[in-house]
Amino acid sequence: MDNSKRTVVVTGFGPFGEHTVNASWIAVQELKKLGLGSEVDLHVSEVPVEYQTVQSLVPSLWKKHHPQLVVHVGVSGMATTVTLEKCGRNHGYKGLDNSSFCPDSQCCIVGGPDCINSVIDMESVCKRVTxxxxxxxxxxxxDAGRGGAGLRWRGSVGAAPLQDNGICVISPTTRLCT
Structure with a gap:
């Protein structure tokens, strides 16, 4: 890798529930095809909707690539806008994942702080896009929620050096790939 390039990691989710294809992963694959320019070393990864896999895979992406930015892309049937998540919560994970597992503690990191905020100014990003x-x-x-997206975001921000260079983007399922 060229050391003058900035490293960016973008993740999308794998299938879950009745969704045999996750639109977030399709969007991330399209981004890989388009690229982010010659000055960015872009890495993409599909993240299975499994608590234990998220807790090992996401920190391993930080260790492997040493990115300046990690963007986690998810989808929501309830979202009406592209949503920039500002905070990852630690408690309240109650839903079963694809392997029918849910942490007994209902926590991302036992004993960890309830919320970790990204220092990326999401309001400014929102204004610039708008x-x-x-x-x-x-x-x-x-609040990134308590499903896989929230866990992935919280785990990533917790694994990030200085805990400040992760972002979670949740897109409405109806317009993600149009």
């Missing part, structure tokens, strides 16, 4: 003329509706959320 004023860009792209016609994309964007909002900021202070």
């Amino acid at each position: 004023s860009s003329g792209l016609g994309v509706a964007v909002s900021v959320s202070k």
